[in-house]
Amino acid sequence: MTSDPDSLSTRSFSRLAALIEDYSGIAMPANKKTLMEGRLRRRARALGLPSLDDYCRALFEGGRLEGEVVHLIDAVTTNKTDFFREQGHFRFLTETALPGLMTAAPRAGLDRPFKVWSAACSIGAEPYSVAMVVNEFSSGIRGFRFSVLGTDISSEVLAIALEAIYPWDMITPFGDAMRRRYALRSRDPNRPCFRIAPVIRSKVQFARLNLMDDHYPLEDDWDVIFCRNILIYFERPVQFRVVERLVSHLRPGGYLFLGHSEGVAGFSLPLRPVAHSIFQKL
Numbered sequence: 001m002t003s004d005p006d007s008l009s010t011r012s013f014s015r016l017a018a019l020i021e022d023y024s025g026i027a028m029p030a031n032k033k034t035l036m037e038g039r040l041r042r043r044a045r046a047l048g049l050p051s052l053d054d055y056c057r058a059l060f061e062g063g064r065l066e067g068e069v070v071h072l073i074d075a076v077t078t079n080k081t082d083f084f085r086e087q088g089h090f091r092f093l094t095e096t097a098l099p100g101l102m103t104a105a106p107r108a109g110l111d112r113p114f115k116v117w118s119a120a121c122s123i124g125a126e127p128y129s130v131a132m133v134v135n136e137f138s139s140g141i142r143g144f145r146f147s148v149l150g151t152d153i154s155s156e157v158l159a160i161a162l163e164a165i166y167p168w169d170m171i172t173p174f175g176d177a178m179r180r181r182y183a184l185r186s187r188d189p190n191r192p193c194f195r196i197a198p199v200i201r202s203k204v205q206f207a208r209l210n211l212m213d214d215h216y217p218l219e220d221d222w223d224v225i226f227c228r229n230i231l232i233y234f235e236r237p238v239q240f241r242v243v244e245r246l247v248s249h250l251r252p253g254g255y256l257f258l259g260h261s262e263g264v265a266g267f268s269l270p271l272r273p274v275a276h277s278i279f280q281k282l
């Protein structure tokens with residue numbers, strides 16, 4: 001045990017790290033100890049526990065594990081995201097992926113809805129960005145239908161995504177046209193924020209899904225799956241299992257978008273690279 005209430009003993013750290021990795025896939029090597037301590041102080045205080053080791057004991061010996069695990073994962077995950085993050089992906093989506101899928105039978109968007117899944121969507125900037133660019137793309141195409149699903153392990157970020165209200169400084173990547181059409185500015189000068197317009201909100205649904213689950217309770221005919229900036233937190237065998245499951249939910253010819261620093265090199269999967277961190281299912 002450690003006498004510093006703001007530090008975790010080696011044993012407490014290992015127990016929490018094992019739990020986090022097992023539950024969420026997020027690797028917690030020893031060099032993340034300080035980060036974990038910083039993030040868990042708020043949780044320990046919220047529960048009225050005097051030290052981080054007491055927090056750990058409350059989880060493993062005090063019966064609080066089940067109720068607290070969601071908060072624990074929320075506290076240690078990185079939810080950083082932006083609208084239109086990694087711009088090239090959105091260009092590829094509307095300039096290459098969508099036109100291609102619209103000409104394959106049955107035609108995406110026309111004979112059936114065009115379906116995009118944003119796995120690990122954080123506060124919703126990614127699925128809403130997808131919905132905005134697809135809505136722009138399809139505005140002149142009669143009868144075009146599409147839907148976007150955003151999923152995440154964290155119920156806290158999903159609550160924000162559902163509300164679709166964002167601080168004003170997140171508007172920067174919107175161009176003028178997108179801003180005018182899809183961002184409703186708050187009239188409250190004390191709360192500089194904007195809300196995503198109903199025409200876009202109506203296209204996007206949210207659900208909680210842990211990528212570590214053996215089975216994803218979703219259809220297997222997605223046209224496009226975004227799973228960006230989460231694999232980097234997983235060890236390679238976990239990355240493989242997640243990507244393998246995601247690919248099984250893509251229709252042949254569909255696309256998998258990973259984060260710019262993520263890839264599938266060395267994974268034997270029915271995927272061919274088509275652009276930077278974008279893969280098409282064979």
Ligand SMILES: C[S@@+](CC[C@H](N)C(=O)[O-])C[C@H]1O[C@@H](n2cnc3c(N)ncnc32)[C@H](O)[C@@H]1O
Nearest residue numbers: 024078079080081120122153154210211228229
């Ligand atoms: C850095 S954000 C990435 C958000 C978005 N994809 C982007 O690129 O902007 C990573 C998200 O992954 C979520 N996450 C972490 N572990 C997860 C898991 N096992 N299953 C699903 N989501 C997870 C976190 O809650 C967080 O919201």
